Amino acid sequence: MIELQNVCRTFTVGDQQVAALRDINLRLDAGEYISIMGPSGSGKSTMLNMLGLLDRPSSGTYLLDGGNVSDLNDEQQARVRREKIGFVFQSFHLVPRLTAAQNVELPMILAGIPGEERKARVNVLMQNYGLSDRADHKPDQLSGGQRQRVAIARATVMNPTVLLADEPTGNLDRNTGWEVLKLLEGLLQQGITLVVVTHDGEIGARAQRQIHMLDGRVVSDESTQNDPK
Amino acid sequence: MKLADILQFASGSLRGSPTRTLLMMLAMSIGVAAVVVLTALGEGARRYVVDQFSSLGTNLVIVLPGRTETAGIGPGLMSGQTPRDITLEDAQALLRSRAIKRIAPLTIGSASLSRGALNREVVVLGSTSDLLEVRHMSIGIGKFLPAGDIHESASVCVLGNQMKQELFGNEQAVGQWVRLGDRRFRVIGVLASQGESMGMRTDELVIVPVASSHQLFNTTGLFRVLIEAKNRDFIEQTKHDAEEIMSQRHSGEKDVTVITQDAVLATFDRILTALTMAVGGIAAISLAVAGVLIMNVMLIAVAQRVKEIGLLKALGAPGKQIRYLFFAEAALLSGIGSVAGLLLGYTGSFVIGKVYPMLPVSPPWWAVLAATLTALGTGVLFSVWPARRAAKLDPVAALAGK
Ligand SMILES: Nc1ncnc2c1ncn2[C@@H]1O[C@H](COP(=O)(O)OP(=O)(O)OP(=O)(O)O)[C@@H](O)[C@H]1O
Ligand SMILES: [Mg+2]
Numbered sequence: 070m071i072e073l074q075n076v077c078r079t080f081t082v083g084d085q086q087v088a089a090l091r092d093i094n095l096r097l098d099a100g101e102y103i104s105i106m107g108p109s110g111s112g113k114s115t116m117l118n119m120l121g122l123l124d125r126p127s128s129g130t131y132l133l134d135g136g137n138v139s140d141l142n143d144e145q146q147a148r149v150r151r152e153k154i155g156f157v158f159q160s161f162h163l164v165p166r167l168t169a170a171q172n173v174e175l176p177m178i179l180a181g182i183p184g185e186e187r188k189a190r191v192n193v194l195m196q197n198y199g200l201s202d203r204a205d206h207k208p209d210q211l212s213g214g215q216r217q218r219v220a221i222a223r224a225t226v227m228n229p230t231v232l233l234a235d236e237p238t239g240n241l242d243r244n245t246g247w248e249v250l251k252l253l254e255g256l257l258q259q260g261i262t263l264v265v266v267t268h269d270g271e272i273g274a275r276a277q278r279q280i281h282m283l284d285g286r287v288v289s290d291e292s293t294q295n296d297p298k
Numbered sequence: 299m300k301l302a303d304i305l306q307f308a309s310g311s312l313r314g315s316p317t318r319t320l321l322m323m324l325a326m327s328i329g330v331a332a333v334v335v336l337t338a339l340g341e342g343a344r345r346y347v348v349d350q351f352s353s354l355g356t357n358l359v360i361v362l363p364g365r366t367e368t369a370g371i372g373p374g375l376m377s378g379q380t381p382r383d384i385t386l387e388d389a390q391a392l393l394r395s396r397a398i399k400r401i402a403p404l405t406i407g408s409a410s411l412s413r414g415a416l417n418r419e420v421v422v423l424g425s426t427s428d429l430l431e432v433r434h435m436s437i438g439i440g441k442f443l444p445a446g447d448i449h450e451s452a453s454v455c456v457l458g459n460q461m462k463q464e465l466f467g468n469e470q471a472v473g474q475w476v477r478l479g480d481r482r483f484r485v486i487g488v489l490a491s492q493g494e495s496m497g498m499r500t501d502e503l504v505i506v507p508v509a510s511s512h513q514l515f516n517t518t519g520l521f522r523v524l525i526e527a528k529n530r531d532f533i534e535q536t537k538h539d540a541e542e543i544m545s546q547r548h549s550g551e552k553d554v555t556v557i558t559q560d561a562v563l564a565t566f567d568r569i570l571t572a573l574t575m576a577v578g579g580i581a582a583i584s585l586a587v588a589g590v591l592i593m594n595v596m597l598i599a600v601a602q603r604v605k606e607i608g609l610l611k612a613l614g615a616p617g618k619q620i621r622y623l624f625f626a627e628a629a630l631l632s633g634i635g636s637v638a639g640l641l642l643g644y645t646g647s648f649v650i651g652k653v654y655p656m657l658p659v660s661p662p663w664w665a666v667l668a669a670t671l672t673a674l675g676t677g678v679l680f681s682v683w684p685a686r687r688a689a690k691l692d693p694v695a696a697l698a699g700k
Contacts, residue, residue: 123612123693144616151614162609162697166314176613178303223613 070262071097071120071231076129078115078285089115091285093129097264099230102257102295104273105266107282113266114235116282120264121154121233122146151180155224157234157253161216163208163223169215170195170204173222180227194222198252214245221252231262238272250275299619308626311603319631322588322595326635326677327642329585330669334643336581337665339650340574342657347570349658351563353492355434357399358559359536361392361523361544365553381553383519386448386508388547392525395539397532402429403448403508404522407515409479411504413465420461422478422504424511432526435500440472440487443507451509455483459491460501478504479514533558578665582672588635589676592628596684600624607688608696617689624685625678632677636670643669 078090089112097103097120105113118124119131122138131138133149141149163172170191177187195201198218208216217237224232234253238246250265250272257263267273274295281289312319364381389403405424410417423429427445430437442456455478462471462485471485483506492500512518527536537556544554600607607620643661651659 118694121612123697144618147611147614147616147619149614150612154614156612158697162605162612164606164609166310175610178307179299179610179613179615179619181299181303227614 070099070134071095072132073119073126074130074132076119076126076131078112078119078124079127088285090119090126093119093287095280095287095290097231097262099262100257100260101262101278102254102276103262103264103278103280104276105264105280105282106268106270106273107288109268111282112285113282115285117233117235117264117266120231121156122150123156151176152227153230155227155229155232157217157220157224157232157237159236159239161208161213161220161240163216163219165208168205168207169200169211169219172208172219173226176223176227190226191222194226198222212245213241214248217241217245217249218252221249225256225261229261231264232256234263234265236266236268238267238269246272299615299622304619304622304626305630308623308630311599311623312627312630315599318595318599322592322631323635323638325588325591326585326632326673327637327639329581329588330636330639330673331642331646332581332584333578333665333669333672334640334661335646335650337574337578338643338647338659338661339657340570340577341662341665342651342659344567344570344574345658345660346656347566348563351559351566353434354559355432355524355526357527357530357533357536358432359525359527359533359540360557360559361525361540362521362555362557363519363553365555382548382551383517384523384544384554385518385520388544389520389523390448391543391547392523392540394543395536397527397535397539399526399528400428400432401526402426402432402524403520404429404524405508405511405515405517405519406521407511409514411461411465412477413474416465418461418464420478420504421502422506422511422514424506424508424514426508429505429524432524435492436490438488438490440485442487443505444486449509450507451513452507453481453483453510454486454507456487456489456505457485458489458499458501458503458505460499461504462488478506481510481514483510530560533560574662574665578668582669585669585672585676588632588673589680592631592677593680593684596624596628596681597687599627600684600688603688604691604696605699607691608693608698611691611693612697620691621685621689624681624688628677628681628685629674632673635677636673639673640666640670 073093073095076090076093077088080087080089093116105116107113115124119126125139138146164175167175173191173194174187177190195204198221200215200218200222203211203215211219232253237253238249241249253263253265265272265276273279277295278290278292280287361384363384386403389401392398392401402425407422408419409422411420425443426448427443429435430442438459443454444452455476457471465471465476466474471488474485475482476485489500506514525536525540527533537558540556541552545552610620647659647661651657
């Protein structure tokens with residue numbers, strides 16, 4: 070489904086070149102549950118942004134369903150993000166002036182989905198994630214766990230094929246973190262591909278496929294017999 | 299993304315920072331209001347002048363003695379003569395022209411007017427019954443000068459409204475006798491109050507038959523002959539005929555000046571329209587200033603909302619859509635700002651109209667249109683750069699708030 074071939078990403082800081090990703094070769098298949106671990110600065114976030122088309126390789130190729138993504142223009146790439154990819158961030162990234170329901174609705178507004186359908190889909194999701202009574206609350210009136218649940222609802226409202234989560238539990242206490250993780254893992258039943266970047270070995274160990282990174286390289290890529298479902 | 303959604307999202311972001319939004323709209327609306335009020339004033343001045351001219355009479359052509367020439371030496375000077383008077387016969391001869399509807403000869407002088415112990419120096423006009431029509435005067439009480447033989451020096455007079463008040467107060471004036479110079483006149487009418495028109499206060503006049511005024515001032519010439527052309531299309535013909543008839547009667551010499559009111563009016567009209575446009579243009583500069591303000595504020599908005607823009611991109615908004623969102627914000631700002639400005643401007647014009655009732659203040663449609671379009675135009679134009687800047691943000695850096 071997604072394939073990275075010899076992907077490098079270097080940042081230019083002043084007159085220095087910082088290599089965030091070095092020669093990455095990776096294949097993600099539909100329905101996989103993948104965790105990416107590694108020390109700080111090892112390139113995990115850069116990798117996730119690359120997978121989510123928020124960043125472009127400095128060299129190498131990104132193949133999506135067999136096609137080269139660098140052939141797509143800005144609008145086509147945006148469309149892929151809109152329809153196939155969901156993001157969950159460590160710091161939630163909710164729009165503060167919008168209510169929980171409006172935040173969930175946002176991707177559908179961008180996609181031009183009619184109002185009634187938007188409302189219906191938001192209602193279903195808010196109910197599934199136990200947020201019905203918080204629908205009209207602004208993000209600053211919600212707890213961390215509730216905010217992350219709103220963010221997950223927003224990331225899944227367009228029924229993406231891939232969900233990319235960058236330390237989704239990083240800003241939450243242990244219990245809330247586990248709840249959020251359970252929610253994400255529940256999506257696997259719908260056949261979603263879940264990629265979770267984490268510092269927490271215990272969380273990372275739950276994935277069937279565990280990738281370790283160091284200094285911009287994939288140092289190990291192991292599959293286990295875990296069945297979190 | 300649908301247009302309605304774009305507008306709703308944009309208005310949501312505007313409501314998100316109400317102080318900034320209100321200040322921007324204020325700047326925009328003051329600009330629009332300035333254009334509206336200033337052009338309304340200019341237009342009011344123009345109409346005032348036009349009205350003043352038409353209150354003098356319509357299709358008016360005026361004959362005055364002497365040649366006012368701007369270049370060369372006139373024939374009068376060549377032969378060393380002073381210009382010949384225009385006589386009553388000259389005036390009557392003008393009626394030969396088929397273009398002319400009626401004429402009113404005019405003399406002017408001053409004399410002392412008295413009734414009993416009351417005494418006052420007044421301006422005396424000598425004319426005929428047609429003056430009433432030609433000069434658009436209206437009679438309040440009694441009658442105007444009688445029609446009939448132009449040479450008959452009847453001892454009757456018509457008083458201006460204020461003259462009547464000064465001499466008679468609330469008493470009946472018509473039928474009473476007054477003394478003008480060394481001669482007694484019977485009051486046959488009082489003019490309706492007209493106020494000032496082109497510097498001549500008709501309220502303070504005394505009007506007598508032209509022949510009587512000739513006797514009163516011991517002259518034979520006329521100060522002016524007022525001619526009313528049949529209609530607007532006959533004005534040039536009238537002017538031509540008047541010149542021809544007068545020169546025939548003055549043995550071929552062109553020693554009178556014929557002016558048309560239209561020519562004077564057209565000049566004033568042009569000058570005042572140009573003035574109105576200039577003032578409106580200056581006011582429009584404030585709109586450009588408001589445009590720069592909008593740009594400034596939009597740039598701040600882009601900087602403040604970097605994370606939001608990054609998020610929108612991550613959620614699948616292409617650069618084009620982000621650009622539209624910022625355009626929509628600017629368009630809403632300037633749109634609502636101009637509507638408020640129009641309201642403000644019209645209210646202002648209305649108030650000025652109430653304070654100066656003689657000035658017919660009303661904003662010209664072209665200025666209102668131009669102000670609104672300029673406001674919308676500058677708003678959107680000056681948001682091009684901020685919007686492009688937002689659209690070009692790198693999503694990863696934007697999400698990180700960099
Ligand atoms: N925009 C940038 N400009 C310059 N260097 C960058 C940029 N983004 C990332 N880097 C560098 O790339 C490397 C990888 O960064 P990345 O954010 O992917 O690490 P990470 O594994 O996610 O770390 P952490 O666990 O702290 O989030 C780091 O050395 C970082 O300094
Ligand atoms: Mg990171």
